[in-house]
Amino acid sequence: MVKRGIKSGPRMADRVYEDIRRAIVQGELKPGERITEEVLADRFGASRTPVRSAIVRLASDGFVDMTPHSGTAVKSRARHEIAEIYDVRAMLESFAARLAAERHEEHHLARLDGIQSELEELSAAARRGEREDAVDALSSLNLGFHQAILDAAGNPTLKDSANRLMDIGFLINTYASFDASEIDRSVSDHRKLLTAIRSRDGAWAEALMRAHILGARNSLIDHPPRH
Amino acid sequence: MVKRGIKSGPRMADRVYEDIRRAIVQGELKPGERITEEVLADRFGASRTPVRSAIVRLASDGFVDMTPHSGTAVKSRARHEIAEIYDVRAMLESFAARLAAERHEEHHLARLDGIQSELEELSAAARRGEREDAVDALSSLNLGFHQAILDAAGNPTLKDSANRLMDIGFLINTYASFDASEIDRSVSDHRKLLTAIRSRDGAWAEALMRAHILGARNSLIDHPPRH
DNA sequence: ACTTGACCCATTGGATACAATGAGCGAGAT
DNA sequence: ATCTCGCTCATTGTATCCAATGGGTCAAGT
Structure with a gap:
């Protein structure tokens, strides 16, 4: 890989978590929208590993639905x-x-x-x-x-x-x-x-x-x- | 790698999560006790990746404390x-x-x-x-x-x-x-x-x-x- | 035309190699 | 003797490679 995002201070996984979270909360990522690890990794200039870590946390927090081999989607609520x-x-x-x-x-x-x-x-x-x-x-x-x-x-x-x-x-x-x-x-x-x-x-x-x-x-x- | 644990049905990360969780709940892992990813990985016959995933979830659930480069410990509560x-x-x-x-x-x-x-x-x-x-x-x-x-x-x-x-x-x-x-x-x-x-x-x-x-x-x- | 089945591909799951960081330890100076 | 500085090392953080799985598609048979 070439270069990580901007600064290297905080953990990449944390930044990704915050960013995705914010994107969801602000409606940038809409409920039901599918998110793939690779796309997010590219978007944040990271590899899939920290993205994965972030997604696991987001799932635990109830922001996304993670289905085994099918993918992750922003959780939509009735x-x-x-x-x-x-x-x-x-x-x-x-x-x-x-x-x-x-x-x-x-x-x-x-x-x-x-x-x-x-x-x-x-x-x-x-x-x-x-x-x-x-x-x-x-x-x-x-x-x-x-x-x-x-x-x-x-x-x-x-x-x-x-x-x-x-x-x-x-x-x-x-x-x-x-x-x-x-x-x-x-x-x-x-x-x-x-x-x-x-x-x-x-x-x-x-x-x-x-x-x-x-x-x-x-x-x-x-x-x-x-x- | 040699062989994964016993069965390959459910996701390794899930099994590891459940096992660690159970170990904590049953007092096998005591509050304050430090747990390192590699040790757990060996114990479950997995690599660090699923262990890591499990630990992230456990931290989100409040069972362990994860401090950046220092390690993870079973959360102790006053x-x-x-x-x-x-x-x-x-x-x-x-x-x-x-x-x-x-x-x-x-x-x-x-x-x-x-x-x-x-x-x-x-x-x-x-x-x-x-x-x-x-x-x-x-x-x-x-x-x-x-x-x-x-x-x-x-x-x-x-x-x-x-x-x-x-x-x-x-x-x-x-x-x-x-x-x-x-x-x-x-x-x-x-x-x-x-x-x-x-x-x-x-x-x-x-x-x-x-x-x-x-x-x-x-x-x-x-x-x-x-x- | 509809159903069924096999194959392909996109995407996740896991393993390993490598980098970074923080803690502990020891040597040297005061 | 104690304090400080720097070094080493254990451990986590990240990247990348390979395996597994499940859905979708396309074709063949009815």
């Missing part, structure tokens, strides 16, 4: 599967919200406040002018908010389980939150949630988070993204 | 991490119990009944004579019972998330349920749970399952297994 994922997320994250309310430290709150104010500003800006750039940023801030709550809950296993599901549903989320009213609802949900957590009201936080996620779930079912 | 895992399991499976109660079909109930009667017989037998053989069987039946409830809940994502955690905690479970009073408690919990599910009382089933798992969690914390 509507009801998406709904199921949201149901489980609702359980996990509402639990996290309760724990966060009950156990959070001051710095967790500070981080949540920071993210929330960015979220407020950005959504206000998005409602007016440059919405195009804002969607990605909002999506990422939204993710950050949920992460922060999971951190505040102080249960790494819980965070891990929830993240697995969040990652899988991320693509959907991105498109769904394109809707302006959805953005407003989400930001306002977060605001209430933050209040509940700040006042250490576990039950309230739990209920709000459940409603927040199930709300997203239902609006997603009513207005499915293009597929 | 006591509080085990407790965290049980907390999350309690959430997921109590949710599953509720869904199972509300939505189960007849055949789910039949399966549960079947497992439960086996469980009753075996625990009675264990209380008397041949306990040695019974422990593994009880453990496996117990697993089957929880699986059956997850199936009855009808949410594959939920089943998946719960399974991930159950697998990780399986080793602990095996040793913990060695205690006779634990076995009795567990069987009696199951009996009540089954009643709740049969009567389609979701809230009751949820509460029972939560108590069941948190009970196991607490007795595990009080009587930690050898490590």
Whole structure:
């Protein structure tokens, strides 16, 4: 082989994993699309070995389906599967919200406040002018908010389980939150949630988070993204 | 290469994955123990390639820690991490119990009944004579019972998330349920749970399952297994 | 025309050779 | 004696070669 990609610092397999993952999440690789190891290897300037390693991990994470000698395809999910994922997320994250309310430290709150104010500003800006750039940023801030709550809950296993599901549903989320009213609802949900957590009201936080996620779930079912 | 293991049917990587997994779960490979690819390759009569593939999956599943150029080690978990895992399991499976109660079909109930009667017989037998053989069987039946409830809940994502955690905690479970009073408690919990599910009382089933798992969690914390 | 079977090829699965890296060890200096 | 620097070596990371498999195609028979 001639040359590896750009830099040789991190492991090639990791870079390939991240890249494929991102490609899937961003919709560059569509559900059902077949991916062959050789093509990916060429695309990333690597050999098949690290690509293989990456694919194995992606399969374990539920992003692709690997069938023995036939090939690998981006996993496609039926509507009801998406709904199921949201149901489980609702359980996990509402639990996290309760724990966060009950156990959070001051710095967790500070981080949540920071993210929330960015979220407020950005959504206000998005409602007016440059919405195009804002969607990605909002999506990422939204993710950050949920992460922060999971951190505040102080249960790494819980965070891990929830993240697995969040990652899988991320693509959907991105498109769904394109809707302006959805953005407003989400930001306002977060605001209430933050209040509940700040006042250490576990039950309230739990209920709000459940409603927040199930709300997203239902609006997603009513207005499915293009597929 | 000389010869591959015994049979050539399933993929070598899969067999290696299962074998290592089993070795870890059964305590043959102890937490913290380092495993090198070459040693495993020799042990299974395979080359490093499938072993590597298996290890990547095991790492993704949380059974081992893979550090870049330093090696792979069986993941060791602190006591509080085990407790965290049980907390999350309690959430997921109590949710599953509720869904199972509300939505189960007849055949789910039949399966549960079947497992439960086996469980009753075996625990009675264990209380008397041949306990040695019974422990593994009880453990496996117990697993089957929880699986059956997850199936009855009808949410594959939920089943998946719960399974991930159950697998990780399986080793602990095996040793913990060695205690006779634990076995009795567990069987009696199951009996009540089954009643709740049969009567389609979701809230009751949820509460029972939560108590069941948190009970196991607490007795595990009080009587930690050898490590 | 439809079914069936054999063959070919694309693609993955596994083995081995080679490169890179991080850890441990020992020699030398202070 | 201790600390540091560099070297060696065990082990992983990557590349490439060969084997195996399964699907698709094309042709022949009914």
